[in-house]
Amino acid sequence: MKKYSEMNTIELTTLRDELLNELSGHKEKGKKLNMTRGVPSDEQLALCNDMLTCLAKDDYKAANGADCRNYGGLDGIPEIKKIFAELLEISPDEVIVGCNSSLALMFDNVAVNMSHGVRDGTPWQKQGQVKFLCPSPGYDRHFAICNYFHIEMVPIAMGQDGPDMDAVEHHVSTDPMVKGIWCVPKYSNPTGIVYSDETVRRFAQLKPAADDFRIYWDNAYGFHDLHARAKIPNIIRLCEEAGRPNMVYEFASFSKVSFAGASVTCMASSKSNCEYILKRLTAQTIGPDKLTQLRHARFFKDAQGVMSHMEKHAAILKPKFKLVSDTLNRELKDLGIASWTEPAGGYFVSFDALDGCAKKIVSLCADAGVSLTPAGATYPNGQDPKDSNIRIAPTFPPLNELEEALGIFCTAVKLASAEKYLAG
Numbered sequence: 001m002k003k004y005s006e007m008n009t010i011e012l013t014t015l016r017d018e019l020l021n022e023l024s025g026h027k028e029k030g031k032k033l034n035m036t037r038g039v040p041s042d043e044q045l046a047l048c049n050d051m052l053t054c055l056a057k058d059d060y061k062a063a064n065g066a067d068c069r070n071y072g073g074l075d076g077i078p079e080i081k082k083i084f085a086e087l088l089e090i091s092p093d094e095v096i097v098g099c100n101s102s103l104a105l106m107f108d109n110v111a112v113n114m115s116h117g118v119r120d121g122t123p124w125q126k127q128g129q130v131k132f133l134c135p136s137p138g139y140d141r142h143f144a145i146c147n148y149f150h151i152e153m154v155p156i157a158m159g160q161d162g163p164d165m166d167a168v169e170h171h172v173s174t175d176p177m178v179k180g181i182w183c184v185p186k187y188s189n190p191t192g193i194v195y196s197d198e199t200v201r202r203f204a205q206l207k208p209a210a211d212d213f214r215i216y217w218d219n220a221y222g223f224h225d226l227h228a229r230a231k232i233p234n235i236i237r238l239c240e241e242a243g244r245p246n247m248v249y250e251f252a253s254f255s256k257v258s259f260a261g262a263s264v265t266c267m268a269s270s271k272s273n274c275e276y277i278l279k280r281l282t283a284q285t286i287g288p289d290k291l292t293q294l295r296h297a298r299f300f301k302d303a304q305g306v307m308s309h310m311e312k313h314a315a316i317l318k319p320k321f322k323l324v325s326d327t328l329n330r331e332l333k334d335l336g337i338a339s340w341t342e343p344a345g346g347y348f349v350s351f352d353a354l355d356g357c358a359k360k361i362v363s364l365c366a367d368a369g370v371s372l373t374p375a376g377a378t379y380p381n382g383q384d385p386k387d388s389n390i391r392i393a394p395t396f397p398p399l400n401e402l403e404e405a406l407g408i409f410c411t412a413v414k415l416a417s418a419e420k421y422l423a424g
Helices: 009-029 042-053 078-088 102-116 140-148 165-174 197-204 235-241 271-284 290-300 303-335 358-367 399-423
Strands: 033-035 095-098 131-136 152-159 178-183 214-218 248-253 265-268 338-340 349-353 370-372 389-392
Touching (some): 009 399, 033 399, 042 290, 042 303, 078 248, 078 265, 095 271, 102 140, 102 214, 102 248, 102 265, 131 140, 131 165, 140 152, 152 165, 165 197, 197 235, 214 235, 235 248, 290 303, 349 399, 358 370, 358 399, 370 399
Parallel strands (some): 033 370, 131 152, 131 178, 214 248
Antiparallel strands (some): 248 265, 338 349
């Protein structure tokens, strides 16, 4: 087929009418297909079913003798701290283990910094209009935290090596109201890119105008390789070497490793930061869910156990990501109307349509029974300046449903593109 830019009005009109009929046929089937969020499939969740029964009735003691049924252990049991430390290549005393949501840990830290300041400094909310740098397209739930606390979001363009570091350095070094930046350094949400070594080093070398500036290093997909394991430099060690050991908070999670709703997560930082946060936790909680932590420790045993388990996840996910790639390349590659990423890990494919078409595509898909993440969600305040980016989440549907959903998606892309060209 010709590129759309090479078609005349008659050809585009004929194509549009054919595509309208095709979408109408899908709509009549009344299917409900979901590609909204990066949710593990039933098959993935079943990989950990043995975790439900891996503790005997008399197995409730942690390695330090603590009774996991009782209060205490604010920073987590030794076994699970050790696993996270090995995976992140840091020491256990730089790890605080939480419950099932790393997002809750991030929200909590922002809330405390707003109300009480960083390490008992001046509360952010008393300093003026707080700002966060937001690499975009990025993770909508990070942006939701900023919205909740009325934090101004400053979009930062994403490239193949990560955020535009010239822009990051400029904002951080010149504006004392820039208090943080959101980062997903490995298989970034939604683009799937991996930060380059140089990008990570430049983060560690930042010279903030605000001494209470923090990097929120959300390593959500640090273990989610589809092929060879991608490596990124150790941001905690690099910040330490640069003389700014307290500048970074790193987050990691087993939410897409074990059970999404009954997992364990961690926050990692300097020993000094961890000691400070533990003092605060004494007022906040009497302890996390240590039985869930113990189940994870017994099931995985060590960091290598986690990585071996992730190979099972990859075996389930590879065919889905391949189906996305094959379908988009077959249906759209030669038409000149879209581009997309082909990530080596993580949970998403980032799709860019013609400018001004994303919302239309999502709406057409919804009418035909396919649910997608709202257009614009990958940008602060839901405002994609080009109205072009769409996040594709292929993990949850079974292959047959994913294939059908992708077919409808491609038809919607073609139709929205044809209408754009016809509109001039």
